[in-house]
Amino acid sequence: MTSWxxxxxxxxxxxxxxxxxxxxxxxxxxxxxxxxxxxxxxxEYAEDADALIAVSHVVATHFATVAAANNYWRNRT
Amino acid sequence: MTSWxxxxxxxxxxxxxxxxxxxxxxxxxxxxxxxxxxxxxxxEYAEDADALIAVSHVVATHFATVAAANNYWRNRT
Amino acid sequence: MTSWxxxxxxxxxxxxxxxxxxxxxxxxxxxxxxxxxxxxxxxEYAEDADALIAVSHVVATHFATVAAANNYWRNRT
Amino acid sequence: MTSWxxxxxxxxxxxxxxxxxxxxxxxxxxxxxxxxxxxxxxxEYAEDADALIAVSHVVATHFATVAAANNYWRNRT
Amino acid sequence: MTSWxxxxxxxxxxxxxxxxxxxxxxxxxxxxxxxxxxxxxxxEYAEDADALIAVSHVVATHFATVAAANNYWRNRT
Amino acid sequence: MTSWxxxxxxxxxxxxxxxxxxxxxxxxxxxxxxxxxxxxxxxEYAEDADALIAVSHVVATHFATVAAANNYWRNRT
Structure with missing residues (x-):
């Protein structure tokens, strides 16, 4: 099985x-x-500003992890 | 006793x-x-969008820790 | 396509x-x-204090990532 | 006095x-x-799903600190 | 123009x-x-306990970034 | 003036x-x-479970910073 x-x-x-x-x-x-x-x-939540902001916060937390995992893509040319 | x-x-x-x-x-x-x-x-919370997003945030916080503990799985081949 | x-x-x-x-x-x-x-x-959310504070929190989380990516701009002269 | x-x-x-x-x-x-x-x-909060999730988030934040303090227990054998 | x-x-x-x-x-x-x-x-929010606590959380997130940027002011004498 | x-x-x-x-x-x-x-x-907030949990979260965020600043007190004997 392929991993997600x-x-x-x-x-x-x-x-x-x-x-x-x-x-x-x-x-x-x-x-x-x-x-x-x-x-x-x-x-329901896609039309609720508070929920959209909360989703954005979760994405921000994960993006911090992914960015660190990639060394912030510093070595791209 | 086995640790969880x-x-x-x-x-x-x-x-x-x-x-x-x-x-x-x-x-x-x-x-x-x-x-x-x-x-x-x-x-109750499994059908509440706000609660589901909040759970997702907690998971994101823990995933940051687990990912760091594993050096972001960088050394897998 | 240009990346955002x-x-x-x-x-x-x-x-x-x-x-x-x-x-x-x-x-x-x-x-x-x-x-x-x-x-x-x-x-709606731009006139709601709680929503504005929540947005500010998301920005803070992303700013932590961006600042780390830039080594906190320590090497600027 | 013993420290907690x-x-x-x-x-x-x-x-x-x-x-x-x-x-x-x-x-x-x-x-x-x-x-x-x-x-x-x-x-009151032990029977409130939102409060339980919020407590879980605080635990997650502290666990990140404790895990880092222990180098993620990487050197256990 | 001066930067803020x-x-x-x-x-x-x-x-x-x-x-x-x-x-x-x-x-x-x-x-x-x-x-x-x-x-x-x-x-409105300056007299609302929940809002004040939320602001305090945003400040905490930014303070983590600023403290890291300054190496936690460890080298002060 | 003394700093706080x-x-x-x-x-x-x-x-x-x-x-x-x-x-x-x-x-x-x-x-x-x-x-x-x-x-x-x-x-008001000292008798409100949600507010107490929120305060606890802010403390957790600051504790992460203070612990890192002290290298997690690893060198104490």
Whole structure:
């Protein structure tokens, strides 16, 4: 089976950011495995400013990890 | 007695993520040891977008620790 | 296509702070891609003290990452 | 007088986790020194999912510190 | 034009703390540029315990960054 | 004038924890300088579980900084 998270290394900072977004979403699936429930909740929080800011905070926490894992992509040329 | 947390080292990033989810859950048990109460609360927060995002944040904080403990799995081949 | 995030390196701390603000906003776009919805939500949270403080927290988390990526701009003269 | 926190070093990750739980609780005592008030509040938050998740977040923040203090228990054999 | 953030280096820990307070405030300005609105919101959150604690958390996050940038002011004599 | 924060170095982990509690409180003073208002708010949040947990989180964030500043007090004998 393919892993959904084979590595924290990404080619670019932008890819690292996308990975952070993914990492934030997977925890929600782990707590609420029912896709139908998640689909029902989605429009609710996607139109709620507080929820959007809270999601952004989770992404920020994961991005810190991914960025450190990639040495902040310092060695790109 | 076997420890529920013998090590922070995991073979893969995905295993590290699963450990972060576990670390988030154990703190809830420590504060609310009664399994019956936890079972009663579970459906409540599992259908609440704000609670799911908050859980995701806790997982993100633990994942940062586990990832650092594993040197971000940089030496995998 | 040009990347919105080619690098975490910035010339100055102030530029790094601006990048942190940008990083906080992009996660909102990823969760709510509809610009019309975001525009509708904006006045709501921009006049809500709790939301403004929450945004400030997300910026702080990203600024920590950007500052580390730039070695805290220690080598500027 | 014996210190309640003589060291951040622990023998095992599990002990480190228990220390993180303790560190989270002591701050509550510092802000609310009256044990009777704390006892009154306890059942309230112990049956509130949002509060339990919030406690879990505080534990996660302390666990990051304790784990770093112990070099993530990497040298255990 | 003078930068509001020329450096993260400060002479003392106390100055570093003041800078953290400033960093927390600037993000609010970035999201709500209208000074009149900010002035209207200020008394509201300055008398709200939850908001004050939330502000304190943002300051704590920035202080971590500023302290690291200054090597925790370890080399002061 | 004596500084309220001359150093982040403390003799013991327990002293470091006390400093973290102090760092959390000072930010509240910076935002609400009026002691009479703060005194009025104190009983309110000191009897509110959510507020106590939030304060504990701020302390945890500062404790991480203070512990790092002291190299986790590893060199004590």
């Amino acid at each position: 998270l084979p590595t924290l290394q990404t080619a670019t900072p932008e890819d690292g950011y996308d990975l952070a977004v993914k990492l934030a979403r997977v925890a929600v699936k782990a707590t609420q495995p029912d896709a139908a429930v998640r689909d029902r909740l989605r429009p | 947390l013998p090590t922070l080292q995991t073979a893969t990033p995905e295993d590290g993520y699963d450990l972060a989810v576990k670390l988030a859950r154990v703190a809830v048990k420590a504060t609310q040891p009664d399994a019956a109460v936890r079972d009663r609360l579970r459906p | 995030l080619p690098t975490l390196q910035t010339a100055t701390p102030e530029d790094g702070y601006d990048l942190a603000v940008k990083l906080a906003r992009v996660a909102v776009k990823a969760t709510q891609p509809d610009a019309a919805v975001r525009d509708r939500l904006r006045p | 926190l003589p060291t951040l070093q622990t023998a095992t990750p599990e002990d480190g986790y228990d220390l993180a739980v303790k560190l989270a609780r002591v701050a509550v005592k510092a802000t609310q020194p009256d044990a009777a008030v704390r006892d009154r509040l306890r059942p | 953030l020329p450096t993260l280096q400060t002479a003392t820990p106390e100055d570093g703390y003041d800078l953290a307070v400033k960093l927390a405030r600037v993000a609010v300005k970035a999201t709500q540029p209208d000074a009149a609105v900010r002035d209207r919101l200020r008394p | 924060l001359p150093t982040l170095q403390t003799a013991t982990p327990e002293d470091g924890y006390d400093l973290a509690v102090k760092l959390a409180r000072v930010a509240v003073k910076a935002t609400q300088p009026d002691a009479a208002v703060r005194d009025r708010l104190r009983p």
